[in-house]
Amino acid sequence: MSLLAAQIRLHNCIQLLRSALFCVELHTESPDMKRFASAVALVAYTLFDMLCQLCRNEDIASCFEELDKDGNGVLSPEEVISVIQERLGFDDSMARYLVEMFDQNQDGSLDKTEFMQLWTSMFGQ
Numbered sequence: 651m652s653l654l655a656a657q658i659r660l661h662n663c664i665q666l667l668r669s670a671l672f673c674v675e676l677h678t679e680s681p682d683m684k685r686f687a688s689a690v691a692l693v694a695y696t697l698f699d700m701l702c703q704l705c706r707n708e709d710i711a712s713c714f715e716e717l718d719k720d721g722n723g724v725l726s727p728e729e730v731i732s733v734i735q736e737r738l739g740f741d742d743s744m745a746r747y748l749v750e751m752f753d754q755n756q757d758g759s760l761d762k763t764e765f766m767q768l769w770t771s772m773f774g775q
């Protein structure tokens with residue numbers, strides 16, 4: 651099952667859970683039961699958020715694979731700069747500065763982790 655399919659199934663489960671928890675809150679006077687229902691809801695929403703993050707990471711990793719034209723597992727500055735210029739309209743020097751800023755090991759290129767950090771900070775995905 652893909653991450654997206656899992657996300658959809660979890661979302662549907664959360665909707666059912668939400669309905670069930672609403673019924674519990676409506677038909678019970680027990681404070682313990684209400685606290686339990688709230689805790690279950692919190693866990694469900696946390697799991698959903700984690701799954702959403704995994705889907706975003708999968709999307710970013712897919713973008714990395716598309717940009718890695720030579721398939722060497724790292725992106726040259728040129729491979730990243732063109733995207734920064736297209737998406738953000740930055741000039742060459744600003745785009746190069748961004749690449750240098752996220753090149754944590756200072757090897758002159760971006761590996762997948764560095765790229766994912768750059769992409770997330772630029773586009774919030």
